[in-house]
Amino acid sequence: MSRQKVLVTRGDIPESGLSILKNKYDLICWNKTTPIPRTEFLSMVKDVDGIFCLLTDKIDEEILSTAGSKLKVVSTMSVGLDHLNLNALKTRGIHVGYTPGVLTDATAELTIGLLLATSRKIIAAEHALRNGEWTSWSPNWMCGPGLANSTVGIVGLGRIGARVGEYLKPFGVNKILYSSRTEKTDAKKFNGQHVSLNTLLTESDFIIVTIALTPETREMFGKSSFDMMKSTAIFINISRGEIVDQPALIDALKNNKIRGAGLDVMTPEPIPLDHELLKLDNCVLLPHIGSAAIEARREMSVITAKNISAVLDGHPENMPSPVNI
Numbered sequence: 001m002s003r004q005k006v007l008v009t010r011g012d013i014p015e016s017g018l019s020i021l022k023n024k025y026d027l028i029c030w031n032k033t034t035p036i037p038r039t040e041f042l043s044m045v046k047d048v049d050g051i052f053c054l055l056t057d058k059i060d061e062e063i064l065s066t067a068g069s070k071l072k073v074v075s076t077m078s079v080g081l082d083h084l085n086l087n088a089l090k091t092r093g094i095h096v097g098y099t100p101g102v103l104t105d106a107t108a109e110l111t112i113g114l115l116l117a118t119s120r121k122i123i124a125a126e127h128a129l130r131n132g133e134w135t136s137w138s139p140n141w142m143c144g145p146g147l148a149n150s151t152v153g154i155v156g157l158g159r160i161g162a163r164v165g166e167y168l169k170p171f172g173v174n175k176i177l178y179s180s181r182t183e184k185t186d187a188k189k190f191n192g193q194h195v196s197l198n199t200l201l202t203e204s205d206f207i208i209v210t211i212a213l214t215p216e217t218r219e220m221f222g223k224s225s226f227d228m229m230k231s232t233a234i235f236i237n238i239s240r241g242e243i244v245d246q247p248a249l250i251d252a253l254k255n256n257k258i259r260g261a262g263l264d265v266m267t268p269e270p271i272p273l274d275h276e277l278l279k280l281d282n283c284v285l286l287p288h289i290g291s292a293a294i295e296a297r298r299e300m301s302v303i304t305a306k307n308i309s310a311v312l313d314g315h316p317e318n319m320p321s322p323v324n325i
């Protein structure tokens with residue numbers, strides 16, 4: 001009997017995950033470290049039994065119909081699912097796996113780092129030093145607001161939002177507010193107060209967006225949200241760029257309607273170098289590295305592979321992280 005086939009959409013997947021698949025299945029790999037072009041994806045996906053994909057790979061009706069009826073599992077090495085057409089996957093009875101949990105610490109760490117880099121101008125200060133602009137210690141130079149005694153608002157209290165709350169506690173934050181559909185017991189760990197989004201936006205000194213991108217959350221931050229924020233507010237987004245109406249954010253930053261923004265995600269990704277966002281000096285931009293801790297990426301590849309092997313071995317109930325669709 002011929003071996004089952006798994007398409008792996010990237011050339012630099014950590015070996016810890018790939019080795020789980022290598023001995024059992026025929027791997028069809030896009031061997032480059034750049035995203036698989038659509039035409040290659042469509043040609044390589046034919047007749048595969050499983051797909052190991054990343055958040056850069058759009059899995060839609062066209063990919064699924066081209067893959068054909070053997071496809072039993074799509075496993076993404078990400079916690080975000082917005083690149084997957086879940087309805088189409090469900091209709092076809094294809095199992096879906098993802099990697100929540102193992103990237104929570106890494107992403108929460110990066111969130112705190114990005115917040116501090118933005119508020120305390122860490123990156124601008126380093127550039128200034130290298131450019132010879134450090135002429136003396138100066139009382140007002142490179143100053144920004146501290147976290148101690150501040151109010152922080154976390155939008156969306158999933159795993160990552162809750163961990164961010166825990167990590168913020170030792171900074172002596174005065175209040176941690178959060179908005180989510182329901183009250184979360186996790187919020188007890190950091191005395192988080194459940195408030196409406198409007199209250200969060202008007203009262204917070206730091207606003208951290210950790211909510212997943214869905215049709216309901218797309219562009220949930222627009223002009224009216226930025227108008228509601230304090231003129232001293234700092235806006236942090238580690239979720240997806242599409243959560244934000246980006247021109248409205250650029251307008252708020254340009255006109256100092258808010259103090260600054262730290263973005264690990266934006267639209268498009270990668271952002272072109274001549275993009276308006278890059279012209280703003282009150283905005284810190286990172287290249288979507290939230291989960292980029294070595295250990296997290298290793299674990300993500302392992303979970304992605306195990307999700308696939310559970311299904312292809314006939315035991316979908318053993319998937320470590322199934323998406324319940």
Ligand SMILES: O=CC(=O)O
Nearest residue numbers: 055077078079080
């Ligand atoms: O953004 C990263 C992820 O979805 O894992």
